[in-house]
Each structure stands twice: as C-alpha cells, then as structure tokens.
Amino acid sequence: MVARPAGSNLTIDGERLWSSLMRLAEIGATPKGGVCRLALTEVDKAARDLFVEWCREAGCSIQIDELGNIFARREGKHPNALPIVTGSHIDSQPTGGKFDGAYGVLAGLEVVRTLNDAGFETDAPIEIVVWTNEEGSRFAPAMMASGAFAGAFDADWVRSREDPDGITFAAALDAIGYAGTSAVGDHAIGAYIETHIEQGPILEAEEKTVGVVTGAQGQRWYEITVTGQEAHAGPTPMARRRDALVGSSRIIDAVNRIGFDFQPSACATVGMIECRPNSRNTIPGEVMFTVDFRHPVEDRLGQMDEVLRTTSADISAELGLDLVVEEIWHFPAAPFADVCVDAVRASAMHSGFEHMDIVSGAGHDACYVARVAPTGMIFVPCADGISHNEIESAEPDDVAAGCQVLVEAMVRLANESGSTNQE
Amino acid sequence: MVARPAGSNLTIDGERLWSSLMRLAEIGATPKGGVCRLALTEVDKAARDLFVEWCREAGCSIQIDELGNIFARREGKHPNALPIVTGSHIDSQPTGGKFDGAYGVLAGLEVVRTLNDAGFETDAPIEIVVWTNEEGSRFAPAMMASGAFAGAFDADWVRSREDPDGITFAAALDAIGYAGTSAVGDHAIGAYIETHIEQGPILEAEEKTVGVVTGAQGQRWYEITVTGQEAHAGPTPMARRRDALVGSSRIIDAVNRIGFDFQPSACATVGMIECRPNSRNTIPGEVMFTVDFRHPVEDRLGQMDEVLRTTSADISAELGLDLVVEEIWHFPAAPFADVCVDAVRASAMHSGFEHMDIVSGAGHDACYVARVAPTGMIFVPCADGISHNEIESAEPDDVAAGCQVLVEAMVRLANESGSTNQE
Incomplete structure (x- = not known):
C-alpha cells in the first residue's frame, strides 16, 4: 500500500471535464448522439488538433512518434525521472459513444489543468498520451499503435495496413500530418494509469463509483x-x-x-x-x-x-x-502492477468513493502498455454496461470521481518515483 | 396366435422374384445402379404397364381408382369375402433404389404366381395394390393416395396438387392414362400386409432375416x-x-x-x-x-x-x-392389428427364419391403410440400413424370405377370414 497522502488537497473540476468531453464529442457527432471518428480521418485530425491546442494552453510540450501517438508533457521537479503517464484514444467505432477513449484522454487533461490551478509541482513529469487507432475499425487489428509501442507489432507492418478502400495507415497518417519522427516505443514510461468507462455491467450492479482494475483478462x-x-x-x-x-x-x-x-x-x-x-x-x-x-x-x-x-x-x-x-x-492475461493498482485503490479510499476491485473484460491500450511499464486502470460505470454504441452513457459525477482518483494516484506515483526512477 | 398351418406346402420362387425386381429396375434405371421413377411420369407409366401385364398374365383382374391406385385381384373360393391385400408403390425418389416400394409390389405378384403354380385356392380373394405417389418427391406430401384412401386427404385436393413445373396431379394422371373411375377408398379390405426393406440398421445388426412389424411410430x-x-x-x-x-x-x-x-x-x-x-x-x-x-x-x-x-x-x-x-x-402412432401381426409372426416361425418384432420408423402406405383395415408389415434387412439412395441394396435370400412369410401370412388370413368376413 502507498502510505503517503500526497495530493490530498487537489480537487479536479468535474464541470470543466464534462464540458471538454461534450466539446470533443461535437467532432464526428452523429444524429443519434454518438460519435463516428474513425482513426486517421479528418475528424480524428480535428480532435487531435483540439487536444493539442488544449494541452499547449495548459503549458504542455508535445511529442509525436512515427505512428502518430501523441505525448503531452507537464514537467516535474526532476525532469530526468520517468514520466507518470495517463491517456487513451480519441478514435471511435463507426457508431461509437462520447466516452470510450475520449474520457481517458480528457481526464488526463483535467489532471494537468488541476495541477496547474493548484500550482502543484510533481516530482516526476506527468504525461497524457493519445494512442493511434485503438478501435481497429478502419485499420485492423485493434490497439495497433499501443501494441507497436509494446513491441507486439512491427512499425513497418503497422504502416502497411490498409483500410477497406486500400489506403495505407502510413498514407492516412501523413495526410493528417500526425506522423512524427521518433521511433515508436522509444519513450520510457515510469507508470501508466488509464481511466475508462467499464463497458460492462458490474459497477452499476454493485453500486460502486470506481473500479480498481487489477488486470486485463x-x-x-x-x-x-x-x-x-x-x-x-x-x-x-x-x-x-x-x-x-x-x-x-x-x-x-x-x-x-x-x-x-x-x-x-x-x-x-x-x-x-x-x-x-x-x-x-x-x-x-x-x-x-x-x-x-x-x-x-x-x-x-x-x-x-x-x-x-x-x-x-x-x-x-x-x-x-x-x-x-x-x-x-x-x-495472455495482463495482470497490472501492484504499485499502480495499490495507488489507485489507496486514492479511491482516500477520496471516499465506493469502489471495488475489477478485471477488465475488454481490450485496452493499457493491456499492451502493461508489457513495458507498470500499469493500472480506473473504471467508472456506464449505463447498462453498454458501449460501442451511440447510446453509450455515463454520469457526470462518476466521470468526475474517476478523474479525482486519477489525479491522486498519479501524484502518489509521481512523488514516489520521481526521485528514484531516473531515466 | 394363428393356429392353422395353412399354406404350409407353398414355396415361393426366389429367383423369379429377384428376376422380376431386376427387370422392373430397368425402367428408370440410373447410371449409379439406382432408379429414378417419379410419380405419374412416363417411366412410372411404363412400370405400371409392366406390372399390369404381369398380373394379367397371372390371371388377375385389374381395377383402378380415381387417383390411379391399381388393385390386381386373384379370386378366392368366396368372391364376396373381403380381399386380403398386399402391395406398396412403384414410384421412387429422384435418386432412389431398386427395392423401396418395388419389393412390396413384386412380392405380391410372386404370391399370386406361387398360388397359381400350386393350384392353391384361397377362401378370400388375394389382391396386389400399387399406391400412387408414395414418395411425395414430385407431388407433396408423401403417401398421398394411400392417405386419400384412408380419408386423410380429400381426393379433389390431391388432384389439385402441383409439381415444381406447375403440372397438377390430375393432369399428370390423365396423361399416363391411369385415372380410374371408382372413388378412392371405395374398396373394402379384409386385411393388408405390406413387405418392405427395413430402411434402418436393426435387422442387419441383430442378424435377423425377418422383422415382424408391430406398428408404425x-x-x-x-x-x-x-x-x-x-x-x-x-x-x-x-x-x-x-x-x-x-x-x-x-x-x-x-x-x-x-x-x-x-x-x-x-x-x-x-x-x-x-x-x-x-x-x-x-x-x-x-x-x-x-x-x-x-x-x-x-x-x-x-x-x-x-x-x-x-x-x-x-x-x-x-x-x-x-x-x-x-x-x-x-x-399419431399406428399400432398394427394383432390378427395381422400374429399371422406374420406365426408364418415367420413356421418358415424357420430368424425373426424379431420391430417398429417402423419411416412412413409407409401401410401407416394410412391401418386406419381403415387390419394391417401388418414384413421387413427384410437392407445393407447398412441405407435407402432413398442409389446404393440401396438387399440380399436375394432375404428378399425371398420376406416373400415366403408373406405368402404364408396371406393364406392364413385369407382362409381364416374368407368364410366369415363377407362384404
């Protein structure tokens, strides 16, 4: 267990987070209230642009790797310490919802904004990552760029993948201007925590606000x-x-x-x-x-x-x-690192949210990241456990709760590791 | 049990029966050794013509009803007694075999020929029936004319049935010249015994020559x-x-x-x-x-x-x-009449064949006839239980055995009923 109640005076702004989610959901919005934002399309570019703009406004530096993964960085006291990273994806299913992926990315942004508002300096740097093409709807398979980051796929193979119209991943990435120069995976991570809607019915049924994810099935x-x-x-x-x-x-x-x-x-x-x-x-x-x-x-x-x-x-x-x-x-099963799971659980307890340990049934970028860095996840309930659907829905209070647990967990990890876990 | 060993001196001619089966199988013969003789086609007509010719040569009179059912009659001592009837059908599946149906018809012919050779006069008349369209391959449903005979179908409805080319049963029946004038079902039967290959694996597995059929499932x-x-x-x-x-x-x-x-x-x-x-x-x-x-x-x-x-x-x-x-x-289940089942069993015992009681799993004309007359069936083994297939096969000795049981059973029934069961 993590003993230090670091960051206990930090409180995220739930309304700001919700407002950002609704703003991002306008990009690729569908008539039925969902989102269609396929990977590496113009709407994906527009969403990326908005995210990068928000991050720059929040004082972050931006690094983009060869597969378009975006790392937005807020420096810590020890710039050579490995970063504590959060994030997810902003591409969607063809008939996706507002929360799948976007929540994990914008919760990260809210963490940075909260730290800024409080003038709080972490020991290790804080980063927000946007992983390219998590859904796999346009280019198969799913979790493609986080998989390449973890060494599961070769970068050239990823670039050669084609969509149903014969357009390669590489051509689509170039077209939206998000092909960086750094090699995928050449970006060490101190710890990774991803927030996500559960995409299952357990938290709702158990009346818990926060799921402490202990691993992926x-x-x-x-x-x-x-x-x-x-x-x-x-x-x-x-x-x-x-x-x-x-x-x-x-x-x-x-x-x-x-x-x-x-x-x-x-x-x-x-x-x-x-x-x-x-x-x-x-x-x-x-x-x-x-x-x-x-x-x-x-x-x-x-x-x-x-x-x-x-x-x-x-x-x-x-x-x-x-x-x-x-x-x-x-x-293979991807059990998450004790240090991350414990940080999430301790933060949920400290925040006073009803919480429970839970296992992720679906695949997430975190499942690949867990192969190369200590990893954890935070789940919040979604209505009826439904996702990959335009009616996907989550409560503002639950979304805020997950983000509150995230900021506390990241600060715990950043201030634990910041002085020892040098790059 | 039937006590009188009537007809015990009668012995059918197995080679003649087999020869007739092989001759009939030439009409509609397929390259793979089977038969394609769909109901009310030109080949059905040719087979009917040959059957009628053989029956006339054997001294039988012919009566044909409005649906083309053919009754070939050998008179008994008591012409007003109800006839003891055997038979089956001579139509086949599109890729049918030589024995399904044809065996039951030609076993009846062999009974008449055997009685003729012995100069044996039964008390009640003996009849052989050919039921129209048992298979239902050209005109659905199956067992159509025996069903109408038993009152299950209306004759006009049967006549209106169409084949896949839109030709009605009535038109096809007229075209081959087999539409008689008497009303279907207006032909009282004293008892009905049908011989048939088993179309299942039981007799072969149990190494029995004769199945005493106790009813239809x-x-x-x-x-x-x-x-x-x-x-x-x-x-x-x-x-x-x-x-x-x-x-x-x-x-x-x-x-x-x-x-x-x-x-x-x-x-x-x-x-x-x-x-x-x-x-x-x-x-x-x-x-x-x-x-x-x-x-x-x-x-x-x-x-x-x-x-x-x-x-x-x-x-x-x-x-x-x-x-x-x-x-x-x-x-509904069609249990066969004790008088018929007992006659078959007694004849099988008297003939010395290995036999067993058996239930018919498939549908037969006998299943409908059982609704209007005491009915029984005699099964003989077929190779691997296979039928509705050009490789359908039966052994000459088994085919002869079933016919031997048939002649004895019919004579028992004819001489039991001939003096009492008046029309």
Missing part, C-alpha cells in the same frame, strides 16, 4: 469440431446413434460450468454453432462451435484449457464421437 | 425457441448471464435422455439448430432448435411430450430464459 479462443454419423432420425435406434449435436451440447454445458468453476473472474462462452446437415429429421453428423475463455490469471486460463480438453475428450469418447479442439487465438 | 415435431440476453462475452460475469445456448444445450441433452428413458422404441432427435447473433464473442440471445419425437405407442409419445415441456420449462426457469415450445406436426 487473458483470452483463449477455440474452434471445436465434433463428428458423428449422419443418419435418419426415424429408424435409427437411440443406442446405435453417434449424434454430433448431443455431444456438442454436453461440451457447451461443460464450457459454461468451467466458467463457474474458475471464479472469480473467469468467463466462458460458446457464441457460435454450426450444425450439419441441419435437417429436422436427420441425426447431426458434424457440429462446429467456438469457445471464448477469459481469465485474468494466466495459470488459471491454462487450467481452463486443460479441463476443456479433458472434458471434451471424455464426452466424445463416451458417445463414440470424433473431436478436434483447435486453439485459434491466445492473448 | 407416432411422430411429434416441435420448434423450440429459447430467449436470453445478448451481451459481450468479455465483461459480462457468468452469474449475470442469460445465455440462450447454454439453456438450449441442456434441453437438447434432455431430449436425448427422453429418447433413452422411453425405450423400447422411442426416438428423440434434435436435427436443426439456429443461434443468434452467432458471433464468437457475444453471448447468444436467441436459439431455435427442432425436436423430432417418435414412439409406436401414442400414450408414451404423449408422456414424452409432457417430459419435454416440463424439463424445458425447468431448465429455462433455472437460467432465467424465456421459452416457447411449439408443436408443428403430429402423426
């Missing part, structure tokens, strides 16, 4: 194919059947049970199923279905994998079915 | 829709989910269990499933699947229905899911 995706014997439903006795759908149904139920058996925090979902020949009076000969496993602890995710394989094999053997379990994707 | 078909809540697979905790596919999987497993719990003879199949939105990382919000229940005892079929409804409701309630169980079709 690991994900393992599978395609399972069960093969039996196609036969007529009428004259084929039960005992002679090899029904691929009966076996698949038992495995699907087992997948759900695995989700419950690996609580807390496990998720296990079969979202897609295809049955062949899919005829009312024919015993199914082949069924394919998908499995989506998530868990914040990589070892537990590995155990879920083992139980899935063992259970599927047992069920198939009992029914005389053939089984193929193919893992098609594995994103 | 009743069928109840359902469409079940389970509705939950579509949600993201990542941030939605297991305990907060309403997963329509998990509920459906448990119901599908329960359907299979019902099949086993209502043995002997129950069949329970889920052949088709549709999941919405069917996306890898979205919890399914709605799933529709079909259920095909079959049982030879109508009360048991009703109990299966009750267990399905109760179990589905329990599973859905436990998971907070909405449930709609819709029955879309109900064909």
